[in-house]
Every structure is written in structure tokens, then in C-alpha cells.
Amino acid sequence: MMKIINVVSLAGILALAGCASIPPEAPELSAELGKRISAIEDSNITLLKRFFDQKRRGVDRFIENEWVPEFANQFFSNDSISRAWDTIVRENDKKQRLLFVVKTGPKLQEKINEKRLELIQPLDQLERRIETKIRDEYTQARAMNSSITSFLLSASKVAENRNRYLEMVGVSDGSIDNGRFI
Numbered sequence: 001m002m003k004i005i006n007v008v009s010l011a012g013i014l015a016l017a018g019c020a021s022i023p024p025e026a027p028e029l030s031a032e033l034g035k036r037i038s039a040i041e042d043s044n045i046t047l048l049k050r051f052f053d054q055k056r057r058g059v060d061r062f063i064e065n066e067w068v069p070e071f072a073n074q075f076f077s078n079d080s081i082s083r084a085w086d087t088i089v090r091e092n093d094k095k096q097r098l099l100f101v102v103k104t105g106p107k108l109q110e111k112i113n114e115k116r117l118e119l120i121q122p123l124d125q126l127e128r129r130i131e132t133k134i135r136d137e138y139t140q141a142r143a144m145n146s147s148i149t150s151f152l153l154s155a156s157k158v159a160e161n162r163n164r165y166l167e168m169v170g171v172s173d174g175s176i177d178n179g180r181f182i
Helices: 002-018 025-076 079-091 095-166 174-178
Strands: none
Touching: 025 079, 025 095, 079 095
């Protein structure tokens, strides 16, 4: 009976010793990696936002430098508007100039705003789709890291318990590794 207990004990000790050794720092490193994942996500989102801000500024430059001059050219090519403006300029009447600008200005601004919105909306939609995709990918990465961290934490505790039990029976890791058991 004692021989069977010794054999079973030896088999249990070998099984415990055969488990991979997890350094106690591994769960801490994995948790730190989780923090770094969040920091990298924040950096990527910031980069994405700056990229699309630059694209919006490009749209604004296009509207200001190319579209508005062409729009103004078409607006003043209308015969009735052109005649009214020529008359106002020729008469040099400040009241009439102000009235013309006050009447036409909001309509012109509305058209400019419509064009800007037409060009900016696809950028906004694309930015939102890309941001959602980035955030989803980082959420998955954090979930995987969390699973690994939990596993490492659990394995580390198992390794601590194994070493404690080995010490209780007077066996060290070194003696098992070298083939010396009892």
C-alpha cells in the first residue's frame, strides 16, 4: 500500500512539475500590454482625426479658391443680376450696393454651404466607418489580451501552489529537472 502511495505521489509530483513554469511577472506584463493597446488605439484615432481634418481643410481651400470664383462667375453671368450690379456700380449708390449684398448674400452663402456639405459629408461618413473599424479591432485585441492575462494569472497561481506542494514533500524544481526525486 505504501509503495502504491509513493508511486501515485511521485506521479502527481511529476505531473505538477511537468507544467510549464510561469514567471510571476508574466501577468503584470500582460496587463501592461493591455494598457499599451489602449494608448496605441488613442494614437491611431488621433491620427485618423488629424488626417480627416486635413482633408476637410483641403475641401475648404477648394471651395474658396476654385468653386466660389466659378460660382460667382456663373452668378454674375445671369443677365438680370449683371445689369443690376452694373447699374449699382455706375450710380455709385452705397444704399443700393448694401441692399444688393444683403439680398443676395444669404442666398449665395446658402449655396456655398450646400456645396461644402455635399463635399464634406462623404469624408465624415468615411471617417466614422474607419473609426468604428479601428475601435472594433482594438476591442478584440483587448479582449484577447484580457483572456491571456487571466490565463497567465491562473497559471501563475497554479505554479505557486505546485511549488508549495513540492516543498511540502521535500522536492525542489531543480531535483525534478535533474532526475533526482526523493
